[in-house]
Amino acid sequence: MENKEMRAVYCDTLKSLAAADPRIMVLEADLMKASGTMPFKAAYPDRGIDAGVAEANMVGVAAGLASEGKIPFAATFGCFASRRDFDQFFLSGAYAKLPVKLVGTDPGVTAAFNGGTHMPFEDIGIMRNVPGLDIVEPSDAVSLEAYVRLLAASGKPAYLRLHRKAVEPIYKEGEKFELGRGKLLREGRDLVIVSLGALMTHEALSAAKLLASKGIEAAVIDALCVKPIDEKLILDWGRKTGAVLSVENHQCTTGLGGALAWLLAGRDGIRFDSVGIHDEFGEVGTLEYLQQRFKLTAGDIAAKAEKLAKV
């Protein structure tokens, strides 16, 4: 059976939630087709709102809806979700304590043919500045459905980074998830790779296999949540292995890498390195080209892991 597209999982989950809860709403800024939420609007015409190409107003409207008790999921490309409407999300949403769920799609290099203008390497970094915000990047269909449900029920604003395309499953149906908790996917004695998102978690698992063939046993943690980050799980495995490698499709300094560096600074001599974007803009190309260009492949992860493990 072909894997379902992540955006279809997003839409189906919201439809399922909306069937039982009239508060659930979907907002889009002329990207309903891209986000895959047309079926939501077809099922619930009054609750699927297209705000046109006007992201700032969309987020402001979402805040107004939330102040009336609605639970709005407002989506656009991650670059615009973060850069273009940050003030609206920050003030009308988070500062006002209104549960606006902002969804940024096409994380990092997955923006591919849309190129550098549309390639968010900074959205998580921007969002990490929002006090108390839940920031989540699921890695497969099962985790996506679980986190959409968790965010809908959280009563808080949130940023969800959404990979749109289909990916191989990581979790089995029925797996339980929590906000602020990651998942240990593989045990290992030599280092722990902490990955974020669908693209990089799959690459991290491939990297662990490559490393195993060289006799290096890497534990792998799927971070899932950047904020709050699962401090206990990551520190436990950092201490066990003595080395942590962060892996993300985002700027390292402000994303997962930044969160982990802050967590690990001065702790028990745990060694640390990061795979991700190092202070560069995005550019256009196929996903395969971009992963090589920005060193986001399993091979790149394995190479850094090998160095880190052998220090």
Add this chain to the structure above:
Amino acid sequence: MEAAERARLEAAAKEIRKKTIDTIGFLGVGHIGGALSIVEVLACLYYKEMKTDPKAPRDPERDRLVLSKGHAGPALYSTLALKGFFPVEWLHTLNKGGTNLPSHCDRNKTPGIDMTTGSLGQGISAACGIALANKIDRKPVYTFAIVGDGESDEGEVWEAAMFAGHYGLDRLIAFTDANKLQIDGPTSEIMSVDGRPENGGPGGGSDLVAKYRAFGWNAERVDGHNVEAICAAIEAAKARASNPGRAAGTHAASGGGRPTMIVLDTIKGKGANFCEGMLGNHNMNFDYETAKKAIEALG
């Protein structure tokens, strides 16, 4: 409007004006100009046109107000205090550490404040969301919003204007406080958003009434210090609003009505003898003695 009713509203406006001058004067600094220019509309809303209950500030059946020009908070706080939403004594805590009355409106701190505002342009979007939520829920409540003319330089105001027109939010009744001054100077010099030739603007349909009509709204201009004219405009807007019991619909083309913009022709700093119509009254220092004299002069 009967003379007695008009006198009642004018008296309410005078009390709000005095309290606003007192509140900011006690602190010694604040957004006096744009607070005083909206006093009459606040009197009309809270003493006549809005359904509110000071004892139940989050009553789902109430009418809502979003003060999009959030810096005019002290005028709204004065109104809410006089109406009994919180003790009048709170007014002297404006902007002090731990206060419930911050310079810009905060829905989590102040009873009666429906939306947090302060970053200009955002409140009108939120008001659209509030109006849309109630339209979907078919509740017969009105959402009011007050936007500044300087604030209308923000692109988001026009995104919201498009949205409200498209979605037929006919229970959204908004005001633009056209007091003709912004921080750096007259709007005609800085950005002639309300481009009437008599204000030094380019004309040619660039005034706010023409602009809002072009965005699918009903719009008119009234004397923003005339309570009778303001109430008449609000009541006309209410009379046009559709019955919320019918299908929520989505946009004007599918049967929704039009939102209303009432442009208030006002004077920034109205009624404060030390700063009325004066450039630089957006946020200014003045001592409590000056405030007391201005209040006394109001009679």
